[in-house]
Amino acid sequence: MTAAPTTNQRAGSLDALTELIADGEVVVLSGAGLSTDSGIPDYRGATGSLRRHTPMTYQTFTRDPRGRHRYWARSYVGWRQIRGARPNDGHRAVGDLQAAGLVDAVITQNVDGLHQAGGATGVVELHGGLDRTVCLNCGDVAGRAELDVRLRAANPTFGPRVDEVNPDGDAELPDELLDGFVMVGCLACGDGPLKPDVVFFGETVPRDRVEQCFALVEGAASLLVLGSSLTVMSGYRFVLHAAKLGIPVAIVNSGPTRGDAKADVRIDSPLGVVLPELARRLAG
Numbered sequence: 369m370t371a372a373p374t375t376n377q378r379a380g381s382l383d384a385l386t387e388l389i390a391d392g393e394v395v396v397l398s399g400a401g402l403s404t405d406s407g408i409p410d411y412r413g414a415t416g417s418l419r420r421h422t423p424m425t426y427q428t429f430t431r432d433p434r435g436r437h438r439y440w441a442r443s444y445v446g447w448r449q450i451r452g453a454r455p456n457d458g459h460r461a462v463g464d465l466q467a468a469g470l471v472d473a474v475i476t477q478n479v480d481g482l483h484q485a486g487g488a489t490g491v492v493e494l495h496g497g498l499d500r501t502v503c504l505n506c507g508d509v510a511g512r513a514e515l516d517v518r519l520r521a522a523n524p525t526f527g528p529r530v531d532e533v534n535p536d537g538d539a540e541l542p543d544e545l546l547d548g549f550v551m552v553g554c555l556a557c558g559d560g561p562l563k564p565d566v567v568f569f570g571e572t573v574p575r576d577r578v579e580q581c582f583a584l585v586e587g588a589a590s591l592l593v594l595g596s597s598l599t600v601m602s603g604y605r606f607v608l609h610a611a612k613l614g615i616p617v618a619i620v621n622s623g624p625t626r627g628d629a630k631a632d633v634r635i636d637s638p639l640g641v642v643l644p645e646l647a648r649r650l651a652g
């Protein structure tokens with residue numbers, strides 16, 4: 369067991385991080401920890417399903433119409449929370465560092481769109497985004513907000529009772545209620561089943577997107593990991609790639625990560641504290 373870092377050690381690490389980021393050409397790799405301050409419950413890696421539930425797999429979603437139906441019923445309720453989320457100081461600090469010319473690109477494992485809302489540009493959404501749907505029949509990509517309008521029209525009385533909503537906005541809905549939800553299909557092809565445009569467990573990240581991220585890492589002077597425990601290989605492989613190429617890796621995360629042994633700079637502190645301070649030093 370490792371002792372918690374002392375204040376002096378943490379200050380030393382922050383100085384080392386500041387030096388590294390000051391050199392510029394930084395590529396950010398971010399995870400769920402960056403969005404928890406925005407009230408987004410921690411997502412378990414590549415999934416659009418909230419942690420409390422068994423993560424939806426690609427196989428269940430595509431092969432089990434009833435499982436898919438229940439996913440959409442829960443998502444319909446959970447969408448209120450996602451839609452209402454706002455970027456936090458950490459997202460804004462990344463946007464500020466990018467505006468200062470120090471961050472070249474952002475690769476995110478998050479599907480909430482909050483980097484972009486916080487001012488970041490050129491964001492690669494490794495696991496897709498909840499703001500879009502894709503048709504499993506014709507491949508048409510459409511906006512989630514438009515779908516919500518259609519779903520509200522199709523479900524004028526559907527919704528959880530207040531005592532079924534948890535403090536974080538997640539809803540534990542009984543199966544009978546979920547079955548009463550009315551789902552709609554793709555408008556482009558008539559009735560194709562819709563999937564959120566996110567990468568589920570059991571689904572691979574599109575190859576061209578992975579190649580794009582590898583290329584970004586190869587062109588970086590350093591890789592800055594924010595708020596990810598790196599348990600999912602889809603993100604961890606970029607840390608391995610950077611380390612193999614001798615590109616310095618910095619990790620800021622509350623709690624241990626799988627990449628700690630590969631990190632040149634490691635700060636175990638809340639992002640909401642570290643990132644605004646970093647932006648103040650470098651982009652103020």
Ligand SMILES: [Zn+2]
Nearest residue numbers: 503554557560
């Ligand atoms: Zn379609």
